[in-house]
Amino acid sequence: MRQIVLDTETTGINPKLGNRIIEIGCVELVNRMLTGNNFHVYINPERDSEEGALNVHGLTTEFLSDKPKFAQIVDDLREYIQGAEVIIHNAPFDLGFLNHEFQLLGLPDFSTHIHGVIDTLVHAKELHPGKRNSLDALCDRYGISNAHRKLHGALLDSELLADVYLAMTRGQNSLGMDVEEEVAVAGEELAVVPLAQVIFQPASEEELAAHQETLAGLDKAVKGQCIWTALTTPPAPAA
Structure with a gap:
């Protein structure tokens, strides 16, 4: 299974108000293993960041002025994410911006290029109801060092989120899968479901x-x- 952990940084919080993506960071997982095949790009949004957003990511207009525009990187991004399951923390935010950028170029939504989305914020709230479930809080909860995270950065946050996701879902496949058992599924033929092998x-x-x-x-x-x-x-x- 190919999965992409994705994060973006933006000029503000609402694409409908003209805010744009300024950074995309992606980390690839294949069969739950980090491959090192990452995707990272800074983008010239052709506008200033709002003060609140700038305080979060620290990417100034001057720094971004010589970076490629979204139209120049979109084909590489589409090829990279094609058919993958995408993992995002607070997915509606990033997907809203990505879909908006694709629409500005007359392209099908970002969502149509991928094979589903896992929202780790939703998953964390199910596992830890009533607790803080920000990326920093989850790093603390799962013992993942984020001491080097002074400002938000799309690639750094994707790398941290990949570790968090693997920690949150470790129990799903941490046992051996050498034994199989047939189970009946309502209205369907018997399906083969792997079970954990227990050695006494x-x-x-x-x-x-x-x-x-x-x-x-x-x-x-x-x-x-x-x-x-x-x-x-x-x-x-x-x-």
């Missing part, structure tokens, strides 16, 4: 002896039976 390894005699020795020490410490011993000792037969 019994304890050795030495390990069992060490376990009993540990329990005996716990019993001695509490001057009776520890919880484990009390729960695992068969009840005495009734008189």
Whole structure:
């Protein structure tokens, strides 16, 4: 499976007010592995950034003045994202701007070039209801270092989001998939669903002896039976 983690920076928060994309950063995942095949470009929006947006990304009009316009990079972007599943944090924001840019050029929406969208903000809210689920908050929650993130940057944020997404979804495929089982799906033929393979390894005699020795020490410490011993000792037969 090919997935693209995507982020944009913009001149403001509303494309309908004439705001434009100034940076796109993409990170490629293939079968949940980072490939290093990234896409990153700065874009000349032909306008100034609003003060609030400039404080977020720090990309000045002067810095962007010699960068390509969106029309000059759109074909490369379309080729890069074609048919991929796209992962975005707060997807409506980025998709709104991308679709707007495509429409300005008379092109089909960005959304028509891809194979679906995963919104990590929606996923995070389902996993952590009532908690902060910004990218910074998720980095803290999953132990991902973002100390180098002083300002927002599309490529940096995509790299961080890729790590967050893999951490959030790790349980979905962290177990082996060597065993398959047929299950019935309503109205359809039997489907083959992979299940995790579980290997049972019994304890050795030495390990069992060490376990009993540990329990005996716990019993001695509490001057009776520890919880484990009390729960695992068969009840005495009734008189």
